[in-house]
Amino acid sequence: MMHVVPVPTSLDDKSLDALAQGLGSWPPPERLLVDGHGTTWASPYGLASLLTLGQAIKELGRPKPQFNAPASDDARSYWARTGFFRHAVEYYDVVGKIPRRAGDATDVLLPLTPIRAAEDIHHVVGKVQESATRILTSELKLEAKATMGFAMALSEACQNVVEHAGTGGWVAVQTYFWKRRLGRKVVVIAVGDAGIGFRKSLDATEARKVGERWSDGAALESALLHGVSRFPDPGRGQGLAGIKRYLARWHGKISIRSGTARLSVGAEWDDDVPLAEHLPFFPGTQLQITIPAQEPSGR
Amino acid sequence: MRERIDLGPILREAVPTPYCHLVTRPTGATVRGRVEERIDQSPHPTTQLDFSQIGLIDFSCADEVVAKLLLRPPGERPRFVVLVNVSDSHLDAIEQVLETHQLTVMAVPAERATPCILGWRTPDLVTAFEAVNKLGAGDTGRLADLVGWTIERAADALQSLALRGLIQAASGTFRPLPTA
Numbered sequence: 001m002m003h004v005v006p007v008p009t010s011l012d013d014k015s016l017d018a019l020a021q022g023l024g025s026w027p028p029p030e031r032l033l034v035d036g037h038g039t040t041w042a043s044p045y046g047l048a049s050l051l052t053l054g055q056a057i058k059e060l061g062r063p064k065p066q067f068n069a070p071a072s073d074d075a076r077s078y079w080a081r082t083g084f085f086r087h088a089v090e091y092y093d094v095v096g097k098i099p100r101r102a103g104d105a106t107d108v109l110l111p112l113t114p115i116r117a118a119e120d121i122h123h124v125v126g127k128v129q130e131s132a133t134r135i136l137t138s139e140l141k142l143e144a145k146a147t148m149g150f151a152m153a154l155s156e157a158c159q160n161v162v163e164h165a166g167t168g169g170w171v172a173v174q175t176y177f178w179k180r181r182l183g184r185k186v187v188v189i190a191v192g193d194a195g196i197g198f199r200k201s202l203d204a205t206e207a208r209k210v211g212e213r214w215s216d217g218a219a220l221e222s223a224l225l226h227g228v229s230r231f232p233d234p235g236r237g238q239g240l241a242g243i244k245r246y247l248a249r250w251h252g253k254i255s256i257r258s259g260t261a262r263l264s265v266g267a268e269w270d271d272d273v274p275l276a277e278h279l280p281f282f283p284g285t286q287l288q289i290t291i292p293a294q295e296p297s298g299r
Numbered sequence: 300m301r302e303r304i305d306l307g308p309i310l311r312e313a314v315p316t317p318y319c320h321l322v323t324r325p326t327g328a329t330v331r332g333r334v335e336e337r338i339d340q341s342p343h344p345t346t347q348l349d350f351s352q353i354g355l356i357d358f359s360c361a362d363e364v365v366a367k368l369l370l371r372p373p374g375e376r377p378r379f380v381v382l383v384n385v386s387d388s389h390l391d392a393i394e395q396v397l398e399t400h401q402l403t404v405m406a407v408p409a410e411r412a413t414p415c416i417l418g419w420r421t422p423d424l425v426t427a428f429e430a431v432n433k434l435g436a437g438d439t440g441r442l443a444d445l446v447g448w449t450i451e452r453a454a455d456a457l458q459s460l461a462l463r464g465l466i467q468a469a470s471g472t473f474r475p476l477p478t479a
Contacts, residue, residue, distance in 0.1 A: 118323040119314065126318030129354065148355045148388035155322040155357040163324065235362040235396065242358035242395055 002066065003028055007036040011046030013255055013262075013288050019049070020280035032057065032065035034092065039070045044172035045288045047084045047112060048192035051170050054091025056194035056283035059167060069096030082172060083111035109135065109187070110173035121158045125151050128173055132187075135175060140187055141294040142250065149246045150187070150291070156239030157191045157287055164230070165195025165285065182269055182292055189289040197285055198223055198258040201230050216259035217277040224256060224263055243289065252291040257282065267292075301381075301477045302341035306364075307352025309333050321356040327363025334368060344377055344467070345476050351384035351409065361392040362399075369402045369464070379464050379476050382406040382417070393417055403463045407478050414478050416465065424463075427456035431466050436474040 005022040008015040023032075034050065036042075042050070050067075057065055067088060070076050079085060080099040088094055109132045113124055129151045136142045136150060154173065161169035175187045195201075199219040206222050207214045222228040224244070229236035240254075244265055247254055255264040255272065262276045269292065307319060313329040321327065338346050348365075350356075356364070368380060385393070385406045397404060397418025405428075406417045416428050430445050431437075443453035461468035466475055 118325045119316070121323050122314055122316040122318055122320065122326070125320050125322050125355075125357075126316060129318070129320065145387055149391060151320070151355055152322075152357040152392060155320075156359065159323055159357075159359055235366055235400065238358045238362055238396055238399055241399075242392065245395065246391075 001030050002033040003030040004033045004035055007034060007039045009038055009040055011039060011042040013045045016049050017279050020282035026281050027060050027062060031063040034065050035068045036070050037068045040072045040075050044174045044188055044190035045286060047082055048170040048172055048190045049286050051087055052192040052194040052284045058091050059194060065092050067092035067094045069094055069098060081108055087112055107175050112170050112172045114168055115158050115161045115171055116168040118162055121155055124158055124171055125155045128154055136187060139185055146250055153243045153246050153289055154189050156243050157189055157289060159239055161191060161193040164201045165193040167195045169193025185293040187291050191287040192284060194284040205230055217261035217275050220256055220258055220261055220263035250291050252289060254289050256287045258285040300343045301345040301347055302343045303347045303349055304334055304337050305349045319352055320354045321360040324359040324363055327360035331364050331368055338378060345379040345381060347381045347383045349383050350389055356389050356392050358392045358395060362396040365393055366396045366400050366402055369404060380404060381476050384409045403465060405465050405476055423456045424459055427460055428465055431473055432475045438472045
């Protein structure tokens with residue numbers, strides 16, 4: 001018997017909840033069939049989440065799930081350009097036609113890239129800093145100085161995986177036109193890991209202090225709003241604080257989903273609820289940083 | 300006299316990467332370890348950390364390299380740290396981590412020859428620091444005369460600068476740290 005998990009038609013930070021709902025209980029008692037046949041679009045966040053789902057199942061020692069690739073040629077082609085299929089075959093039995101040659105895409109500033117150790121972050125930051133500066137300044141209208149801050153935010157987001165997850169993760173960086181939600185181009189950093197999540201990471205130091213309210217949401221608040229870290233070193237927790245400060249300056253948004261909660265610190269254009277709790281469980285942690293193209297009047 | 304430590308070669312020794320960015324906490328800890336070794340071996344009280352070959356520095360690395368270096372317990376003899384060739388892109392991360400720890404360091408930005416204070420500071424600290432770097436060596440009275448303060452206020456500011464390792468001070472006299 002296989003348990004079918006439908007992938008939403010459009011998979012992003014919001015619709016991931018529907019994918020999580022489809023998982024049912026965790027860990028899954030049966031082999032999964034993750035069905036992306038009807039999916040026509042996925043954000044880097046969505047694709048990183050699919051990889052972390054496969055990774056989490058593998059690390060639990062459960063049977064390799066089946067993954068039905070999208071029927072849409074456009075979706076398959078785009079997913080191939082992001083490097084999704086190249087990594088997915090490690091975690092899924094992929095069924096469906098996969099483009100052999102991925103081709104290049106100028107909107108993909110960094111394809112899905114594994115993060116396992118600090119050295120990987122050097123590679124990611126160096127590559128993005130080298131290739132993205134022109135796009136960030138010409139298309140996103142960010143000042144040259146802001147592109148350095150962007151690379152710093154990317155580095156800190158990736159370090160969260162290495163330092164706290166207890167396992168590896170994925171990062172991707174992409175620009176795209178956010179027609180419906182913003183009417184402007186955005187650059188997005190998506191980071192996902194199949195690790196222990198914020199609650200477990202902070203359990204030992206924070207659970208007793210917070211008491212009965214301790215939950216995935218409270219753990220996210222501790223880390224993102226109060227700069228709490230599981231390490232006693234007073235210099236810890238500055239990475240997320242630095243990201244928030246950078247985003248406040250450039251009208252950006254950070255959203256982190258861990259376990260059953262999602263916390264967002266957003267800009268004026270964002271209509272997301274700050275804290276969503278009691279969501280269907282999804283393994284690991286998913287982080288998204290969104291920076292919109294700068295408008296002359298918005299500065 | 301001063302010791303000058305170029306962070307570029309130290310970074311390349313620490314991490315096998317073609318890039319020149321000071322990122323990640325483990326990298327910062329390794330780089331700081333090597334910087335500390337050089338400082339401990341140096342006969343000079345002042346060490347200049349040269350950022351000219353560094354592309355960007357993130358918050359975690361700034362905390363490891365700069366903040367933790369300043370937080371080292373004092374040894375048998377006074378040690379001073381000056382950051383040189385610091386660019387605008389380095390400033391954000393360094394300022395943030397220093398403010399978090401309420402630390403202060405002297406820096407010479409890449410675009411200017413004039414030294415400045417990074418991190419935690421008060422208006423009096425900045426005024427006294429700028430005056431000392433303009434005056435050169437002197438005593439409390441000279442500083443008080445230059446900025447129009449009482450002797451007590453000038454003495455307080457000088458003591459604060461000395462405690463934060465921003466000037467060399469002894470027996471009521473002071474001298475700025477070397478920048479060249």
